[in-house]
Amino acid sequence: MSVTLILIIITVGISMYAWSNEDLMRKWIFHPFYVNKNHQYYRFITSGFLHADWVHLFFNMLTLYFFGDIVETVFVYHYGPEIGILLYLFIYFGGMIVADIPSYIKHKKDYDYRALGASGAVSAIIFSSILFSPTREICLYAFICMPGFIFGLLYLIYSYYQGKRMGDNINHDAHFYGAVFGFILTIFLVPGSFGNFVQKIMHWGIF
Template sequence: MSITLILIILTSGVSIYAWSHQDLLDKWVFHPFSVNKKNQWYRFVTSGFLHADWTHLFFNMLSLYFFGEVVERVFMASFGYEMGIALYLLIYLGGMIIADIPTYIKHKKDFDYRALGASGAVSAIIFSSILFNPLNLICLFAFICMPGFIFGFVYLIYSYYQGQRMGGGINHSAHFYGAVFGFVVSFLLLPGSGVNFIEQIGAWRLPFFN
């Protein structure tokens, strides 16, 4: 079984269990105030295995399924099975942690602020995949499709803008920083991927110019 599927099963199981066990949800949710006052640093990771509802869980795990398999194969092909898994987890768990650091700094004295979800980790995996395959089509709402590098550009701008506005009750800054982490660390781990990324984009043409 792939590490991507293991993460999906584990995250889904924990999320579903926590919906009916409020004590676990309270203990594991990302609560910057508790991290700051009680040194509960584990919340940076445990909160990434919790989700607010079925919709939140479904879209995160669906995205992880489609993009995670690509990243997993690239790392295993380049570094071997064990090291490939370790580096894949570095991207996933590292994205999960790094994505929440700006949120922690901003809300560490805010008792009422809480956050949960694997969005930062999943964003890291998505942008690692975009680095490796920038021309693969990514579709929004099943009918708005665009090459990955264009999607990534739009995603970063939107996430940064919404993060400044704190729009919609969603932690958009986690999406932004997770995405940047996944792209940059993957680039550093596989330097040739940068050249491949640029070459693929350079060869891309709009469909009506082909």
């Protein structure tokens, strides 16, 4: 069983359990005010195993399923099973933590602000995958398809813009910073990956 599938099973299980356990949801959700006041830094990780509802959970885990195996396989190929899996988890959980740092800085004195979900971690995995396969098509809603590097650029622009607007209940900052973290870290972890990324784009059909 792949590590990606194990992460999905654990996240689904904990999310479902938390929906019927308000005490766990309250203790594990990302709450910058409590992180700052009570030094509850564990919330950077535990909140990534919680989701608001079935839709939120489904889209995050489906995305992880499609992109996680690609990244996991590449790291295992380059570093072997033990180190490869550790580096894969480093990207996943590192993305989870880094994605929430801007929200922590912005809302650490805001008692009412809370966030949850694995979106930052999943974004890190998506962009690690895009680095490896920039011309592989990514489809939105099953019919709007485009090469990964174009999707990635649009994703970053949209997430950055929406993060500045703060007009909805989605943590777009987590999407943006998780994605950037995953992409940059993978460049350093897999030698030659950025050169391969550029080369594949330059040989893409439109050129």
